Amino acid sequence: MIQFRIDRRSGVSTYMQIVQQTRQALRTGLLVPGDKLPTSREVVEMTQINPNTVLKAYRHLEMEGLVQGRAGSGTYVTRSLHHPDVGPDSPLADELRRWLTRAQAAGLERADIDALVKSVLDDGGRTT
Amino acid sequence: MIQFRIDRRSGVSTYMQIVQQTRQALRTGLLVPGDKLPTSREVVEMTQINPNTVLKAYRHLEMEGLVQGRAGSGTYVTRSLHHPDVGPDSPLADELRRWLTRAQAAGLERADIDALVKSVLDDGGRTT
Amino acid sequence: MIQFRIDRRSGVSTYMQIVQQTRQALRTGLLVPGDKLPTSREVVEMTQINPNTVLKAYRHLEMEGLVQGRAGSGTYVTRSLHHPDVGPDSPLADELRRWLTRAQAAGLERADIDALVKSVLDDGGRTT
Amino acid sequence: MIQFRIDRRSGVSTYMQIVQQTRQALRTGLLVPGDKLPTSREVVEMTQINPNTVLKAYRHLEMEGLVQGRAGSGTYVTRSLHHPDVGPDSPLADELRRWLTRAQAAGLERADIDALVKSVLDDGGRTT
DNA sequence: GTGGTCTAGACCACA
DNA sequence: GTGGTCTAGACCACA
Numbered sequence: 001m002i003q004f005r006i007d008r009r010s011g012v013s014t015y016m017q018i019v020q021q022t023r024q025a026l027r028t029g030l031l032v033p034g035d036k037l038p039t040s041r042e043v044v045e046m047t048q049i050n051p052n053t054v055l056k057a058y059r060h061l062e063m064e065g066l067v068q069g070r071a072g073s074g075t076y077v078t079r080s081l082h083h084p085d086v087g088p089d090s091p092l093a094d095e096l097r098r099w100l101t102r103a104q105a106a107g108l109e110r111a112d113i114d115a116l117v118k119s120v121l122d123d124g125g126r127t128t
Numbered sequence: 129m130i131q132f133r134i135d136r137r138s139g140v141s142t143y144m145q146i147v148q149q150t151r152q153a154l155r156t157g158l159l160v161p162g163d164k165l166p167t168s169r170e171v172v173e174m175t176q177i178n179p180n181t182v183l184k185a186y187r188h189l190e191m192e193g194l195v196q197g198r199a200g201s202g203t204y205v206t207r208s209l210h211h212p213d214v215g216p217d218s219p220l221a222d223e224l225r226r227w228l229t230r231a232q233a234a235g236l237e238r239a240d241i242d243a244l245v246k247s248v249l250d251d252g253g254r255t256t
Numbered sequence: 257m258i259q260f261r262i263d264r265r266s267g268v269s270t271y272m273q274i275v276q277q278t279r280q281a282l283r284t285g286l287l288v289p290g291d292k293l294p295t296s297r298e299v300v301e302m303t304q305i306n307p308n309t310v311l312k313a314y315r316h317l318e319m320e321g322l323v324q325g326r327a328g329s330g331t332y333v334t335r336s337l338h339h340p341d342v343g344p345d346s347p348l349a350d351e352l353r354r355w356l357t358r359a360q361a362a363g364l365e366r367a368d369i370d371a372l373v374k375s376v377l378d379d380g381g382r383t384t
Numbered sequence: 385m386i387q388f389r390i391d392r393r394s395g396v397s398t399y400m401q402i403v404q405q406t407r408q409a410l411r412t413g414l415l416v417p418g419d420k421l422p423t424s425r426e427v428v429e430m431t432q433i434n435p436n437t438v439l440k441a442y443r444h445l446e447m448e449g450l451v452q453g454r455a456g457s458g459t460y461v462t463r464s465l466h467h468p469d470v471g472p473d474s475p476l477a478d479e480l481r482r483w484l485t486r487a488q489a490a491g492l493e494r495a496d497i498d499a500l501v502k503s504v505l506d507d508g509g510r511t512t
Numbered sequence: 513g514t515g516g517t518c519t520a521g522a523c524c525a526c527a
Numbered sequence: 528g529t530g531g532t533c534t535a536g537a538c539c540a541c542a
Contacts, residue, residue: 011141013139086243099227116220177541268395348483352483353507359469372474399525
């Protein structure tokens, strides 16, 4: 089952972190249509946040057409965002992992790597 | 001069977006010690946000020891976060750009790429 | 300014009544892009409901792309749903008012009229 | 036999939708005293809802004096709400159908028509 | 002052 | 037990 992690220092609102992590799981194929999201009670146990905040996130995902809540049953994934080449075993993932190893060998910290990735991605590969 | 872009739908508060984008520019070397940040008036023109919000972000950066405000003059970068291998002309950046080109050729959208990068980075290259 | 009326016996949830009445006002042209919705405080005075319930309705309308909330300023209409022939002075409205007069003259109560209208509309004019 | 249709997005609770659709059928004369309502099992097949929800709706209608449950037999209509001029063959229905045809010819969608009808009915024909 | 988030908890609809 | 609604109120971001 998907595990949510709340980072209170990130500057991102709690419910939006739930939304983003769920979308991320849909992208990577960790969640597929038919899967059940954890109940609000389970998320509360995982994360120590208020059940209403979980429901707010789930309602947001529902309005995006990604999940559907069923009273008395749970909240279920209704749509996939998964692209086949985005899985953890894809060649692209392998290449990226090797690149990451080289970056770490060069002494880059996570924050450096994030900054580099972000600058290249935002640039759209334009300068290649 | 650094350009700020505010995304009101991101779930990140406006002032924190200014903070994060400034830190990002310090990481990539776009901003270096001595550089002047745009005045709050200039940021207001760029972004349509309230000058108080800009000042709050700059105060936050000042508390982190990254910039310093000088009355009647402006706000100046006082510290670098730049790692030499993180620049846009570094081999690591080149390799990442080539990887990005392959990912785009495989039909991945920006959201797919973000998800893939995030999953590999969060995994810490553990499985390599 | 648009007046909301909450009917606690209707079986429709409170926030959805706000949503429906706003959509109705957009349809009839009572609200047009640029118009400001009443603040949550004003709605609370009008209707005696909780401000969070108002915000929930406004957030719902925002996700539908009909309005936009601006912190410190208010919530504004961003899109019209108005069809020119739906105004109160349109010939169609006039004809319907004359029909309503005849229905009332025949002794029909509001509930009878609602039922008749609903049955004809749901039938789609198929049998004409 | 009366067909129930549940719209989960309407904001009206499921059991209340059953109640309202039954009252509607009593108004239009689709249901008359002596008629048998579908059993909860039949409604479950029609609508995919829980039998308890059907029973709750029927109990509600029984409290309103409109139907009566007979153990081992079913639930029967005990009272009419039908006004003779509200039938599908009444002149008023004919006129309304012709009006509807004109409205559709003018390019109005169902939502536009609902809004127009609602605005005229709520206005009570006052301005005629 | 205005909207947005979050909490705590009551209560309801539904299965 | 599960999701959904609503309240009351604290606190924050923003203008």
